[in-house]
Amino acid sequence: xxxxxxxxxxxxxxxxxxxxxxxxxxxxxxxxxxxxxxxxxxxxxxxxxxxxxxxxxxxxxxxxxxxxxxxxxxxxxxxxxxxxxxxxxxxxxxxxxxxxxxxxxxxxxxxxxxxxxxxxxxxxxxxxxxxxxxxxxxxxxxxxxxxxxxxxxxxxxxxxxxxxxxxxxxxxxxxxxxxxxxxxxxxxxxxxxxxxxxxxxxxxxxxxxxxxxxxxxxxx
Amino acid sequence: xxxxxxxxxxxxxxxxxxxxxxxxxxxxxxxxxxxxxxxxxxxxxxxxxxxxxxxxxxxxxxxxxxxxxxxxxxxxxxxxxxxxxxxxxxxxxxxxxxxxxxxxxxxxxxxxxxxxxxxxxxxxxxxxxxxxxxxxxxxxxxxxxxxxxxxxxxxxxxxxxxxxxxxxxxxxxxxxxxxxxxxxxxxxxxxxxxxxxxxxxxxxxxxxxxxxxxxxxxxxxxxxxxxxxxxxxxxxxxxxxxxxxxxxxxxxxxxxxxxxxxxxxxxxxxxxxxxxxxxxxxxxxxxxxxxxxxxxxxxxxxxxxxxxxxxxxxxxxx
Numbered sequence: 036x037x038x039x040x041x042x043x044x045x046x047x048x049x050x051x052x053x054x055x056x057x058x059x060x061x062x063x064x065x066x067x068x069x070x071x072x073x074x075x076x077x078x079x080x081x082x083x084x085x086x087x088x089x090x091x092x093x094x095x096x097x098x099x100x101x102x103x104x105x106x107x108x109x110x111x112x113x114x115x116x117x118x119x120x121x122x123x124x125x126x127x128x129x130x131x132x133x134x135x136x137x138x139x140x141x142x143x144x145x146x147x148x149x150x151x152x153x154x155x156x157x158x159x160x161x162x163x164x165x166x167x168x169x170x171x172x173x174x175x176x177x178x179x180x181x182x183x184x185x186x187x188x189x190x191x192x193x194x195x196x197x198x199x200x201x202x203x204x205x206x207x208x209x210x211x212x213x214x215x216x217x218x219x220x221x222x223x224x225x226x227x228x229x230x231x232x233x234x235x236x237x238x239x240x241x242x243x244x245x246x247x248x249x250x251x252x253x254x255x
Numbered sequence: 256x257x258x259x260x261x262x263x264x265x266x267x268x269x270x271x272x273x274x275x276x277x278x279x280x281x282x283x284x285x286x287x288x289x290x291x292x293x294x295x296x297x298x299x300x301x302x303x304x305x306x307x308x309x310x311x312x313x314x315x316x317x318x319x320x321x322x323x324x325x326x327x328x329x330x331x332x333x334x335x336x337x338x339x340x341x342x343x344x345x346x347x348x349x350x351x352x353x354x355x356x357x358x359x360x361x362x363x364x365x366x367x368x369x370x371x372x373x374x375x376x377x378x379x380x381x382x383x384x385x386x387x388x389x390x391x392x393x394x395x396x397x398x399x400x401x402x403x404x405x406x407x408x409x410x411x412x413x414x415x416x417x418x419x420x421x422x423x424x425x426x427x428x429x430x431x432x433x434x435x436x437x438x439x440x441x442x443x444x445x446x447x448x449x450x451x452x453x454x455x456x457x458x459x460x461x462x463x464x465x466x467x468x469x470x471x472x473x474x475x476x477x478x479x480x481x482x483x484x485x486x487x488x489x490x491x492x493x494x495x496x497x498x499x500x501x502x503x504x505x506x507x508x509x510x511x512x513x514x515x516x517x518x519x520x521x522x523x524x525x526x527x528x529x530x531x532x533x534x535x536x537x538x539x540x541x542x543x544x545x546x547x548x549x550x551x552x553x554x555x556x557x558x559x560x561x562x563x564x565x566x567x568x569x570x571x572x573x
Contacts, residue, residue, distance in 0.1 A: 042430035049432030049566070053439075056562075060555060132551045136558045144565055 040088045044205075047081035048167035051201060052143065055174035055194060059135045064117050064186055068110045071190050075105035078197045085204045093211040094204055100218045101200065109193060109225055116229055117186060120236055135181050142173040164205030171198030185235060185242040189228050196221055264516075265350055269339035271520070272495070276338075276487035277301035279494070279531055284458075286535030301487065305480045313476035316377045326373040327474065327481040333366040334485040338492040342420050342499050344519030345507045351417035356404045359416070360397065363448070363492075366485070367393050374470035385469025388546060392454065392466065395553035396447045399440055402560025406437045407500065409567045416499070424503035433563040438501050440559035445493035447553055449486075452538040454549055457486075464543065491527070494534075498526040 054074045061067040079102040086094030130138075150166035175195025179188045196217070203214070232242055239246040281301045288295025315324070340354035367389065374386035408414045410431065411422040422428065447454045455466040471482050499506060505522025507515050544552060 038429055045432050046430045046435060049435060133554050136554060140558060140561055143562060
C-alpha cells in the first residue's frame with residue numbers, strides 16, 4: 036500500500052473523530068443534526084476510500100448505504116421529529132462543554148493506548164483505523180451519557196454505529212450481508228425510537244429523560 | 256557580500272510586511288463590504304487613516320503616566336519584530352536563528368501585556384473592562400497556541416520557524432491527522448488573538464462587546480496610528496504564519512537568484528489574498544459570540560492542540 040493511500044485513510048478517520056468532538060460541542064438540536072449529517076458523510080467518504088484501497092467493490096455499496104441512510108434519511112427524519120415536537124430551541128446539557136471535551140480526550144487516549152497495545156503486529160493501517168474507530172464508538176457513548184434530551188441520545192447512538200462501520204471496513208473482509216442487515220436494523224431502531232419519542236412526549240410533556248427517572252422513583 | 260545580500264533580504268522582508276499590513280486590513284474590509292453588497296472604502300483607506308492620525312494632535316488624559324506615552328512604541332516594536340521573524344517569501348533569513356516559535360509567542364505576549372497596562376493606566380472603566388477581557392482571552396489562547404507549536408515541533412523536530420517551514424515544504428510530510436488538527440487549532444487561536452468576529456468585532460465601538468477597542472479608547476493622534484498599525488501587523492503575522500506552516504508552496508528555500516525571489520513574493524501575495532478572502536467570508540457568515548462563550552471556543556482550540564500532540568505521541572505515523 037502506498038504512502039498516500041495510508042495518509043488519506045488516516046485523515047478521513049481522524050476527521051471522523053474530530054466531528055465526534057464537534058457533536059459533543061453543539062448544544063442546539065438542529066446544529067447537532069447538521070454535524071451528524073457531516074459525520075455520516077465523512078464516514079461514507081472513508082468507506083469509499085477503503086473500497087478503493089482494498090479493491091473491494093462491495094464496500095462501495097456500504098458507502099452508498101451510509102450516504103443515503105445516515106447522511107440523508109436519518110437527519111431529515113430527526114429534523115421532522117424535532118419540528119413536530121417543537122423542541123428546536125431547547126438547549127440541554129448535563130455537564131459543561133469543557134468537562135465533556137476533557138472526558139472525550141481521555142477516551143481517545145484510552146482507545147489509542149488499548150488498541151495499539153492489543154493489536155501488535157497487525158497491518159498498521161487496520162491497527163490505527165481500529166484505534167480511531169474505538170474512539171468514535173466511545174465518544175458516541177459519552178454523547179449518550181452526557182445528554183438528557185432523548186433526540187440527542189439518538190444522535191449519540193447513531194454516531195456510535197458509525198464508529199462500528201468504520202471499524203468493520205478498516206479490518207478487511209466484512210460480508211455485505213452483515214452490513215446491509217446492520218444498516219436496516221439501525222433504520223428500524225430509528226423508527227422504534229421515533230415512536231418512543233412521541234410516546235414519551237405524550238406521557239410526560241417533555242423528551243427530557245430525567246422525567247422518566249423521576250417517574251420510576253429514582254433520584255429525588 | 257553574502258552577508259550584505261542576506262541583510263538586504265531580511266530588510267526587504269521586514270519592509271514588505273510593514274508595507275503590506277494596512278493594505279491587507281483594507282482588503283479584508285473590502286471583501287466584507289462587497290459580500291454585504293456595499294461599495295466599501297477604497298483599498299488604501301487604512302494608509303490614509305494612518306496619515307490622518309499622524310497629522311493630528313495627541314490628546315492625553317490628565318491622569319496618564321509616562322507609561323501611557325511609551326507603550327504604543329513598545330507594542331509596535333514588539334509586533335513588528337515578531338512579524339519580520341516569520342519567513343514570508345524565503346526561509347533561512349538572516350535573523351532566522353532567533354525566529355523561534357516560542358520567541359514569537361513571547362513577543363506577542365509582551366505586546367499584549369503592555370497594551371493591557373495602557374488600558375488600566377488612565378483609570379477609566381472602559382479601559383479596565385477591555386484589559387480584563389483581553390487578558391482573559393489571552394490566558395486561554397496562549398496554551399492552545401503552545402500545544403499547536405509543540406505538535407509542529409514534534410513533527411519537524413525543531414521549534415525554529417525556518418526549519419519547520421523548510422520541513423513542511425519538503426515532500427517528507429504527508430497528510431497528517433495531527434497537522435490537520437493543529438491547523439484548525441491555530442486558526443481558532445488566530446481568530447481569537449486578532450479579535451475577529453466570533454470573539455470581538457474590530458469594526459464596532461459598542462460598549463458592551465468591545466475588547467480591543469476599549470483598551471485603546473484613550474489613545475489619539477500618532478499613538479493611535481502606531482497601535483492601529485501594530486494591529487494590522489498582528490493580523491498579517493498570523494496569516495503569514497499559517498501560510499508558511501501549512502501552505503508552504505512557492506516559498507523559496509535555497510539561496511537562488513532574483514527570479515525565484517519574485518516567485519516567492521508572488522506566491523506570498525497570492526496566499527495573503529486567499530487568506531484575506533477566506534477571513535472576510537468567514538466573518539460575514541458568522542455572528543459574534545457572547546463573551547462567556549469565548550472560553551468554550553478557545554477550550555475547543557486547546558482540545559484540538561492537545562489531541563494533536565497526543566496522537567503524535569502515541570503513534571509516530573499520525
